[in-house]
Amino acid sequence: MAHFRCLLFFLIATTIISGCGDLSEYENKQVKEALSDSLFNLTESWNIDMEIMEEGQLKLKLTGSYAASIKNETRNITRISGPVYIEIFNENGQPETFVNSDSAVYKPDESIFELFGNVKVKAPGDKRLYSTYLKWERASDQVSTPESLTIVTPTDSINAIGFYGDSDLSNYTLREVRGETIIN
Template identity: 45%
Template sequence: MKFMPKIQFHIIIPGFLVSLLLAGACSDLSEYDSEQVRSTLNDSLITSTESWDVQMTLMQQEQARISIEGSYAISYQSNERSETHIDGPVYVQLFDTTGAVETEAWSKKAIYLENKSEFELYDSVRVLTNTDRELYSDFLVWSQKTDRITSPRFVTIVTPTDSISGRGFDGLTDLSSYTIDEPRGRLIVD
């Protein structure tokens, strides 16, 4: 039996806007001042939505591309930003063009930045590919636009034949090709 997430909506109005509204209610504002208050109020409203036991699926060309699960999520919507914060444990699946799981990832927290089409994974990040390649880090970004994963921080990659660590990572989601800016480690060359 699948549980439906519990959802709550909130609208957050900053305190200075409440003061402006009360001042406007207590005295007559010019049409210009009234328009400024309305404009500021519309720009400053933040809507939030909370969900529990969440599962998100992002579609790309009518196919599931990424699935992400978490225990709790809160989404923020405003004119300037649209993002979803997901608390974990977080579990991510990336699918290839056939619909098979290509890469899995685990972390304690994630953020989806809708405007950038990016997922940020935080704290104890572990990535496992279907070719037994693993990546460990404390921060990782997956870009839907470029279909790459990156990290400016320290990473460790373990493959069936070698392991390498370093700072600054950029690579394909299946870890078949990647670059580490400041590498350290051991490598077996045939």
């Protein structure tokens, strides 16, 4: 940032000294680079605790070891290193679904979380989902993965490749279901 200020001061001083004449091609290039750098923001945080509230009610609580938020004219994302732990709260303000992963990416403009590595979801009714990748679209409360996964309920265990459903695992569609069952 100090480099930008010095460059800006130099360019303003050069313009004033030269009698407000036109900038050279080199000076124009320097101004454009300085301005494009000023449109890029990077924020780092360690030992993060993030909460998302809607209409005064807690909807989500996330913890992680490190986060880097990157914002420029083409993207707005936060990369979170783990372990990542997420609590999703129901309409009564009670924690309902719990998620663990090695890392995550949050896209606030789209309200999307992408979870990577050792993804584990514990949902109401003692339902669990295990995968290496999971995408959660908060606005529609839908989760999906094209990867292999396992869903465990109190009555069965299902392996599949591809999943689309609600974050509380109450309704879902599986693609390419695989597994064995034993019938007595």
